[in-house]
Amino acid sequence: MTTTSFHKSAQWKTGLRTYFEYRDLGVVDATNRKVLAHVIRATESCPGPGGYHTHDLEFQMNYVLRGWTRVEFEDIGEVQFEAGDSWCQPPHIKHEVLEFSDDFEVIEICMPADFPTEDAERINHG
Template identity: 45%
Template sequence: MKFNISHADQSEFSYDGLRQYFEYRDLGIKEATDGKAVMHVIRAREGTNATGEWHYHNLQLQIVYVLKGWAIFEYEGHGQHKIVAGSCVHQPPGIRHREIAHSDDLELLEIVLPGEFETISLGQ
């Protein structure tokens, strides 16, 4: 493992993440941990909306912490939940979920193990 520091730089956000309606800023954890984990800031992409597509991830750990704004997620067997700044969600491996809506200023911090994981889309 390697030492890593990441400083806020708004120009480091990119559109090449899992969802087209989000921008992602990699925090360097994947490289620092040799792929054992990934950590990034996710923010709403201007002029886009959630698609509401059901999906799940093949992974070991997924934690989401809301930095600002809000989002509404639905989790199979647990219903809809509005998460707001300060909310922390542990999404167990394999839980089926979807995003229904989010605020224009949404920003999340997400931690996932391992750094590479599979997402299975289930459609609307």
């Protein structure tokens, strides 16, 4: 069945990070929880680095809709992303959101829809 999601009637919910809110795009139900596609947006100013962590998933991709974010990845170091930029990170990679703009908004797509997040030790790029 075709799935739709409309901005006017969107429901934003709390999630993993308290300073973000999340809007499900209907893909979780449409794929029987195989894929998560949601919009994440800042609800308050960045509280500082979010802590190194990993996700146990098969696929994770982000596309910045508005604002900017600075992220550190264990393999490529710090990168700043702005509206129109994207990244696809490998499974289990250590990373940390260092900061983001007050108007930051991103589409994130993950497989599977449900996955654990684990804290990780800080990366030393020495």
